[in-house]
Amino acid sequence: MSQQGVLGRFRRPRAPRVPYDGWRELVTPEGVDLKLKVGAYAERFSALLIDFAILFGGLALFSLAALGVFWATRATWSAEFLGVVWLLGVFVGRNFYFLIFEVGPRAATPGKRAMGLRVAAADGGRLTADMVFARNAMREVEVFLPLTFFAARGEGVDGALVSLGALWSLVFVVFPLFNRDRRRMGDLVAGTMVVKAPKKVLQPDLADTERTAARGFAFTHAQLDAYGIKELHVLEDVIRAGDRKSMAEVAARIRAKIGWEGPSDVADRTFLNAYYAALRGRLESRLLFGHRRKDKFDRS
Incomplete structure (x- = not known):
């Protein structure tokens, strides 16, 4: 029997590849296992179009206002002054629109909020301002540079360079399609990812559960102050x-x-509901006396 036939007898069958459904498991620093759904490419692209519409619409209104002021004054100094103000406004809007919204508590621009998306740390930890700054700094190379190449025109050598630059920039545009979590280059640099953030529906029975679950459980102040x-x-x-x-x-x-x-022998859910109710009451009572404990490391 040939060597290929012998190896074929002992070759392990390949396990069927499970299709990726878009869900990602993240473990927070507190040890909680969370499941988050990664934002789809189409959703992220739609969010970007919405943000561009808002951004360019705001810049258009700003430009019209500057032209209106110039038309009203018609002074030589106003043309130079308004030109500087217009360039400054365009720079601020282009570079800080995404940064200001994503560094906020919702971690999402208006476009992302419309599509039910938000930015999150890829390791399940806390999203920091450094991460948001890094991912938005890369947008200059990933988005605005390709737009510049696509809008440019040239002939001969210049045309060839523009074409090569457009092809090189296209790699950044389609990069999210070739990784499982749909992360763009800025997400890899910053250690972030865009996930679905569906609107939470407040469960009306949680408050009733708190009041009933706390009965029969007695936690000391030391246990609640943990x-x-x-x-x-x-x-x-x-x-x-x-x-x-x-x-x-x-x-x-x-x-x-x-x-x-x-x-x-108490069920885990019953114990957690009881501890949650007791811990919430403890924190609220301390807050009345001006003691706000942010986390378990805060000793105030």
């Missing part, structure tokens, strides 16, 4: 998500952290 406002929000997200695996992991962490010696 966490702060940030952990309270994370705990609320875990409870609302309702994932059994995540609730079991978080419940085990909290029990170990606070040294829980109560009944061990």
